[in-house]
Amino acid sequence: MKTALFAPVLIALSAAACAQSTAPVAVEGAWARPALAQQGSSGAYMKLTAREPLTLLGADTAAAGIVEIHEMKMVGDVMKMGAVDTLPLVPGQALELKPGGFHFMLMDLKAPFKAGSEIRMTLRFRDAKGAEKKLPVTVPVAAAAPAGHR
Numbered sequence: 001m002k003t004a005l006f007a008p009v010l011i012a013l014s015a016a017a018c019a020q021s022t023a024p025v026a027v028e029g030a031w032a033r034p035a036l037a038q039q040g041s042s043g044a045y046m047k048l049t050a051r052e053p054l055t056l057l058g059a060d061t062a063a064a065g066i067v068e069i070h071e072m073k074m075v076g077d078v079m080k081m082g083a084v085d086t087l088p089l090v091p092g093q094a095l096e097l098k099p100g101g102f103h104f105m106l107m108d109l110k111a112p113f114k115a116g117s118e119i120r121m122t123l124r125f126r127d128a129k130g131a132e133k134k135l136p137v138t139v140p141v142a143a144a145a146p147a148g149h150r
């Protein structure tokens with residue numbers, strides 16, 4: 001019985017490890033803020049390290065009607081948040097999407113984001129030749145960044 005329970009997990013893990021080794025971008029420490037559906041929005045955060053020059057175009061998820069790349073920055077004494085069209089990724093240089101900086105803004109949530117659950121996002125990139133690349137990411141919903149990614 002134990003074997004039967006563990007087998008799918010092992011397959012999922014090895015598939016993830018395999019996808020990571022060939023993926024154009026390494027994704028670390030992904031998480032999204034819990035939110036009530038009525039609240040309507042959440043932020044998703046992660047560290048992206050590209051293996052080739054890429055431009056982050058955005059992301060899609062069935063969990064939200066709208067996903068935007070946002071930036072928070074101080075304008076004078078006021079923290080302002082606004083949408084950014086795209087973000088360049090320099091190979092080997094981590095781009096951190098985190099609270100108080102760049103993040104994915106998820107709006108028009110289809111269901112509450114419960115801590116302990118996960119959402120699936122598909123990140124979209126454009127490579128140097130203009131071709132679009134997609135990368136599926138599983139994003140845990142948690143009240144704070146995973147350990148080591150704060």
Ligand SMILES: [Cu+2]
Nearest residue numbers: 070081104105
């Ligand atoms: Cu935002």
